[in-house]
Amino acid sequence: MNIRILGCSGSIARGCRTTSFLVDDDVLIDAGTGVGDLTLDELARIDHILLSHSHLDHVLGVPLLADSVMRRRQGRPPILVHALPETLQVLRQHLFNDQLWPDFTRLPSEQQPVLQLQPLAIGQTLTLGAARREIEVLPAAHAVPACGYAVQAPSGQSWVYTGDTGPNPALWQALQGRRVAQLVIEIAFAEADRAVAADARHHCPSTLAEELRHLPDGAQVLLTHIKPGEMETVQAELAERLPGLTLRALAAGQVLQLD
Template structure:
């Protein structure tokens, strides 16, 4: 099972792209600015998009992708956009409203649109893509309704993406007993912005350190959503709190593999 890191930054700057992961070659997990690094042929192969929540840095690739591939899908059917009902409502009301962007849930025709919005729920298991990957919807604790995802590899090990979240006991309860191979967990702010992190329900090093106490030995911890320019500060502050923990910050362009 391959996961290509298209974007993993908390905002934009040169070489910083917002959150988007490509599972195999037909399932997109979040749709930030990193989607723009895919070729047209790669974009046209995407059949499913899983969104963690409605914030712009995670969804802005959806309308642009739809516009790019509408004429190139060659009878593949609509791209299914899976998200919480609250997230889909934001897309309908504020994005696909023919004012901010055309309604690609009705284009090129209402009968054969390029996008189809599909609600999901925390605790649900989906089976998606050509490889029929089992994907569990995980709870997140964010400023808007949000979720994360756990993708099961053929071995039974799972790749976990927490989505945007602050401290979240429900996540660890949902993961209890799972064989986690890789944990992609956010840390958006350095410790100097701890109050901002708390207000926006993101992690900073001190809150993340508390959460990582739930992680078993041997799990590969991968940091995402770091704000541009904050990597070294966050790396240092987290290492001070967890000196024995091995962790890595994701980089746009790398590919993860979990067998």
């Protein structure tokens, strides 16, 4: 199983792309600005999009992808956009409303649209893609309804993505007994912005260090969602709090592999 990191930044700047991960060739997890680095052929191979929540940095690639591939996918089933019902309602009301963007859930026709919205629920397990990957929906604790995902590799190990979240006891309960190979966990702010992080329900070094006390044995920790320009500060502040734990920051263009 290959996971291509299209974007893993908390905002944009040169070389920084917002959150998006491509599992194998046909399942997209979140749809930030990194989606724009895919070729048209690669975009047209995507059959499923799983969204963690409704914030713009995670969903803005969905309408643009639909526009790019609509003609190339004619005669094929619609791309299924999977998300919590609250997230799908935001897409319907504020994005695919024929004002901010055309409603690609009805284009090129109501009978054969390029997108179809599919609700999911925390705790649900989906089987998606040509490889029939099992993907469990995990709880997240964010400023809006949100979730994370655990993708199971053939070995039975999991790649876990927390989504945007602050302190989240329910996540660690959900991961009990699971063989976690890689944990992609967000940290959006340096310690100086701890109050902002708390209000926005994101992590800063002190809250993430406390959460990682519950890390499953053997799991590799991969950091995502760090704001542009904050990488060195965040990593140094984490190293002070977790001196015995190896933490790696993801980078756009990186490919992770799980057997």
